[in-house]
Amino acid sequence: MQGEAATAAQEDRQDRETGATVEFRQVRRAFGAAVALDGLDLDVRPGELLALLGPSGCGKTTALRMLAGFETPESGEVVVDGEDVTSVPANRRDAGMVFQSYSLFPHLSAADNVAFGLRMRKVSARERRARAAELLELVGLPHHGDRYPHQLSGGQQQRIALARALALRPRVLLLDEPLSALDAKVRLALREEIRRLQRELAITTLFVTHDQEEALSMADRVAVMHAGRLEQCAEPGELYARPATAFVAEFVGTMNRIPGRTGDDGGVVEVVGRRLPVDGPGAAPHREVDVLVRPEAVELAVAEKGTKGAEGTARVTGTTFLGAVTRISVRLADGTLVKADMTTHTATAFPAGTAVTVGLPERPVLVDERRA
Structure with missing residues (x-):
């Protein structure tokens, strides 16, 4: 099974080649008088893990939901691999999303949760089972396919949610504070696991967090947001040593x-x-x-x-x-x-x-x- 999981990961890499490019071009979104995104300009490089970091209400989750297709900007464009997807429905965005709350179906086994998206796409039962087995192996849970969510720990549930998001081989992986509900030891282990998988699959990933340690330790680059605007986007070392603004200097470290x-x-x-x-x-x-x-x-x-x-x-x-x-x-x-x-x-x-x-x-x- 280990060899099959490695083969699946290699196929995923070949499918994506170097990963998708993502661009936010002057994206604006307000909810009444509250401006969530105020002309966001941000480029995500192919195959990188970019963390969106900032305090509550800074617009980071809105940006993620905008890319997923769950929110529509009032102005501006969201572009993936050169294609304007601003008006494309969420189910056609080719993005996999992992939420903070896991959102597993309680009446389905772990394997069926992983294969759920494939079932919706009318993939054959045989192929669904094979793909679910490959992904369970990939996330380190090869013997948990017949278990139900209530029989799994929080960390195991989040791994299943991650496998489900990867099942459809998305161009972009979106992680919305997926570790915040876990205890410190599990959070650290899963942080390393997500980073390993992301590098192995070479998938472009956006990771929303308010935890600066999480962002600095996991991301290729960190985009610090404040009041709907991008304050600075840089590699973790540069962000810490050479903050561009007083806000970044005090928020990071x-x-x-x-x-x-x-x-x-x-x-x-x-x-x-x-x-x-x-x-x-x-x-x-x-x-x-x-x-x-x-x-x-x-x-x-x-x-x-x-x-x-x-x-x-x-x-x-x-x-x-x-x-x-x-x-x-x-x-x-x-x-x-x-x-x-x-x-x-x-x-x-x-x-x-x-x-x-x-x-x-x-x-x-x-x-x-x-x-x-």
Whole structure:
């Protein structure tokens, strides 16, 4: 059976070749006064897994439902492999969708759930059974075909839902927060399984999630959305290290806001006693700003007695053990709370109450206008 599943996966790859291209072109959708998508422009590359990441109400699920054919844009186009599918009904979109709630038919066995779409397409019973068996093998449940949903765990049900979505060999796979209802251990295992299958089948996949760890660990690229608009779409490493906007910087990972002031031309900012170049177009000259810095970039040193730091310019207020890393909380003289991450072994030198000096590395930083 393992060989048959591998053969089925190879056939799927050949059917799709390099995967479908997907484009959202100036797509707009509103529900009354609430604008869900506000001119969304987004390209999905053939065979990639792209995560749509953002807070609740940002438009990510609406975008997914738009591609599936469950929603119709007020304006703009949805294009798959160069074909405008904006007006094409959902049952002709050639897209497989996996929902958060599994949506399995309780009266059908796992194998019959997987084969349901094939039955609707009048595929012969023999072919349906063979295809269901191949897919159950592919998702690691070869001996569960005769079980009913109530006899399966949550993770197993979601695997069946995934197999069902793949049964029709769709051009695009759509995943709408499929792991959010599972416990942490199962979620991690299924996350790896979905990524393995997606790569093996070379199927273009859109994955909606509000979990940044999930998005960064699984996706080839991550599209961060906010208020119906695309803030940034980039590879996970670039998104984390070089966020394009203050929203992306604070939504993806942990970010400090440290008070600073721009210089004469706005391209340099003074912060914690240093002059650093501003990343991006800069800000207005002589403007009070917040400098956005990751905790791992904050440099701490124990202040020597008699220095300004020892008199209370900055002082450790507490530490949080995170395993190999410890997060140290430091309060600056102006009351700003700054978080610094360092190895747990090094952090032992900074117990609560320690007077410290705070520094930043010599590299460009992102700034944002000071919040009131």
